[in-house]
Amino acid sequence: MKSIAVCAALLVAVVAGAASAQDRGPITNLPLPRFVSMKAVEGNVRRGPSRTHRIDWVFKRRHVPLQITAEYGHWRRVRDRDGAGGWMHYSLLSGARTALVEQDMLEMKSRPDPDAMTVARLELGVIARLEECRHAWCQVSTAGYEGWVQRDRLWGAAAASHGD
Numbered sequence: 001m002k003s004i005a006v007c008a009a010l011l012v013a014v015v016a017g018a019a020s021a022q023d024r025g026p027i028t029n030l031p032l033p034r035f036v037s038m039k040a041v042e043g044n045v046r047r048g049p050s051r052t053h054r055i056d057w058v059f060k061r062r063h064v065p066l067q068i069t070a071e072y073g074h075w076r077r078v079r080d081r082d083g084a085g086g087w088m089h090y091s092l093l094s095g096a097r098t099a100l101v102e103q104d105m106l107e108m109k110s111r112p113d114p115d116a117m118t119v120a121r122l123e124l125g126v127i128a129r130l131e132e133c134r135h136a137w138c139q140v141s142t143a144g145y146e147g148w149v150q151r152d153r154l155w156g157a158a159a160a161s162h163g164d
Helices: 002-022
Strands: 034-038 043-046 055-059 065-072 075-079 085-089 098-101 106-109 118-122 127-134 137-142 145-150
Touching: 055 085, 065 085, 065 098, 118 145
Parallel strands: none
Antiparallel strands: 034 065, 043 055, 043 085, 065 075, 075 085, 098 127, 106 118, 106 145, 127 137, 137 145
């Protein structure tokens, strides 16, 4: 009976370890999924993780946020806001965090408070550099403006992916 309990405890420990290992990339040991941005002006998105795989399309927007969902050697499987994705070479990506504004005329505030002074209004689709996030607010900068916006109005600022 004692050996069954020990085996059951070991099995639970192994399964728990495997589950947490799946949350990290096998190459970088960084969390999966996680957000990055396009470093290059343009980047090929391939059907598989090698240069021999067909190019399905080309991302052509520098600094656009992308979500990494898998790793294989020097390749990262990414997806954009619309769910389109594929495999990109890691050299085309940057760890610098950006976010995409998902609400037209989003108010950027001077501090993380809905009653704070409005610093700027951001148009739908604007890419902003993500400085930090605190609970429901993120500090961003774009076009010479810096301030706070509501996190749920941004794509690329998910709670689990930016140190909360």
